[in-house]
Amino acid sequence: MAIVREKGAMRQWSRSQRQCGQRIALVPTMGFLHQGHLSLVAEARLRADKVVVSIYVNPGQFAPGEDLDVYPRDFDSDVEKLKPLGVDIIFNPHDLYVRESPEKNRESGHETWIRVENLERPLCGGSRPLFFRGVATVVSKLLNIVEPDVVVFGKKDYQQWRVLARMVRDLDFGVEVIGCPLVREADGLAMSSRNVRLTATERKNALAIFHSLKRAEELVRSGETDSSVLIEQAVTAISNAGGKVDYASIVDQETLKSVDKITKPSVFAITAWFGSVRLLDNVELSNN
Amino acid sequence: MAIVREKGAMRQWSRSQRQCGQRIALVPTMGFLHQGHLSLVAEARLRADKVVVSIYVNPGQFAPGEDLDVYPRDFDSDVEKLKPLGVDIIFNPHDLYVRESPEKNRESGHETWIRVENLERPLCGGSRPLFFRGVATVVSKLLNIVEPDVVVFGKKDYQQWRVLARMVRDLDFGVEVIGCPLVREADGLAMSSRNVRLTATERKNALAIFHSLKRAEELVRSGETDSSVLIEQAVTAISNAGGKVDYASIVDQETLKSVDKITKPSVFAITAWFGSVRLLDNVELSNN
Structure with a gap:
């Protein structure tokens, strides 16, 4: 299991694998993995030759005042949890969004966003109007970098799964979308x-x-x-x-x-x- | 030179070419080709092993009341013009946007749109506020279907070229973007x-x-x-x-x-x- 931190290296690995006819699955996560995530990895393992798990807490889906700063993180523990599952690559990018260098003006920053205009509105869209804009955009970036054959999401985030499946269909991404059942703690609380x-x-x-x-x-x-x-x-x-x-x-x-x-x-x-x-x-x- | 009309067949061809190590160039057009387009095809020919020219008048970039209905079309003549240029595929999709079948409700239609929020605003963005939304979205679809290594645009549509280059950078499409000089008629009129x-x-x-x-x-x-x-x-x-x-x-x-x-x-x-x-x-x- 290798840890890849750069977009270019990630794409190069994927392309060399596909060149050899290997089928690649991607499981996008924000880390701090629990049994729910691991069930997605297990599903990915069944559906492809190679499994990539991305770990990236995406600033683009948090509004000011939301819990970006206190969102739990434990990368080392995530690595340990993934080791026994036959994961090939942990993609933990440090260069996912264009950085603004002090010499450049603000316009060189990221400005492209994807909207799934109907499905993003109800449910979580009410209190988090730009949440799915951030999710759709970061997932499109991950799909473009990893170029997977299959991508696995959890139905715990039901609307997110539907939004992303619609985005994949509408923009003709060449990837199969899988939604996996929600996983609960022993007493029934949805894992999160x-x-x-x-x-x-x-x-x-x-x-x-x-x-x-x-x-x-x-x-x-x-x-x-x-x-x-x-x-x-x-x-x-x-x-x-x-x-x-x-x-x-x-x-x-x-x-x-x-x-x-x-x-x-x-x-x-x-x-x-x-x-x-x-x-x-x-x-x-x-x-x- | 083959004419491909289906998304699935197009992607399959591209993937089989790349599997053999062939480098693919895409030239997106709306047809009714003139010398300006053909200069893009010539540039594509120099930069890749295989050249795909897409011909598709994209409804998504025309507002109601604009000239979609009278936009000039002559597919047979376009084919003749491309024949001598070493083009491998003309991609003329009939299934690019999801069709709404009478049995399904409206929500099954296309609803995902890409916005390049700053660059889309000045110049043509003033009188055509949704134009670049339509252009960015259709080009992202074409990139996802054709999966080219390089995509060639004309600098005649200067803002369009900049918007698309920014989209490719921001969304991490794995494709090189080339902008080619504007081509003029003998008397100086920009070809269009x-x-x-x-x-x-x-x-x-x-x-x-x-x-x-x-x-x-x-x-x-x-x-x-x-x-x-x-x-x-x-x-x-x-x-x-x-x-x-x-x-x-x-x-x-x-x-x-x-x-x-x-x-x-x-x-x-x-x-x-x-x-x-x-x-x-x-x-x-x-x-x-």
Whole structure:
């Protein structure tokens, strides 16, 4: 397993591998890896000859005042976690965005951004209007540098997965997009690098998100199709547990538009604050 | 020389060529080829083993009310012009944008757009605010499908060339960008597919653009450095010839920001209407 820090070296490696007919998978991450990430790596391992994991905390997707500065990082530990998984390259670029040298004027900085104009708007787009602009742009850069045959994302970040799949389709990137199931802790909390920033009490209270999604699944199984009923019980449960709901929405799985009745494949997506930590979770719902 | 009309077949051809170590050049065009285009093809021929010329009138860069419907087309003649030039593939896609089938809702349409946020604003960005969004997006699609090693643009469309070079740099496309000199008719008119839409009188009057740019070059050579002097003579000459100036601007070659004095490499870019045709022209200026 090699660590590559430069764009040029990364592309050169990929091209030499493809020249030999090797199929390459990319797993883009922001590091501080947990079992959820590792499940993506395992999926990548099954789908390609060579696996590249990128570790890069992307400033372009954090707004001023968001948690870029306190986003957890532990590169050495990430390396140890990836070693047993048959990863070929950890791509940890230091030169991903053009740096502004003091001699050059500001205009030499990065100014190209990708917008997925419909899918970026609902759900997380409400409170983080430039978040998916940053995500789409950095992923397009990674795809252009690594030139993978397949790229693997987690459905934990459900909207992100849909936005990126749409970008790949619309811009004709020559890569297959895979979405992998969300992975949970033993008690049900959705795995997230941000979970370490929860206090013990917040950690326990945050389970309300998972429990309310489970409850929604049960209600649908028992015949409930009214989205507002499912949403109301979730918002109540999370608020009672001390959480602050950012959104709790039931949307079409493909268009991410709100659905009033669960009559087609839908996803119930919830984002809520516990203390200073914003947590995401979701379940796919279907009335079949 | 083969004609390829499908994205998948195009990418497959490119990948098999690169697998054999062949270097591929792409020349993106909207067809109705003239000597200016053919000079780009000749440059591409020098820089790669295989040459792909794309012919596609891109709806995404025309606003409602612009000249998409009357944009000149003559595919058979284009093919004849390219035959003697050693072109390997004419890529004339019929499936470049996702089609909306009647069964699917509108959300399945194309929604991903690339913005080069600073360079897209001046010059043509004033009267065509979404033009470079359309150009950048379609070129990114072509780059992702053809996967060329080098892409060749004309400096006739000076801002377009700068916007696309910046996009390639910012998004880390693995392709070299070449800008080729503008080509003129014998009398000096900048070659353009749109020239055929000029009446004989408009065609003659339109030479005022070229003459005023020549005059600006002469003034700079004789020591004039004041942009406003150069611009004023041009606007006057073009207006006197019956043209309607959209803009006449002297800008920094790299940032495209207005310069008051010609103290660094600059470009004098003019766009003017003669009749129903909008014509572009430019010269690079330097006080050395």
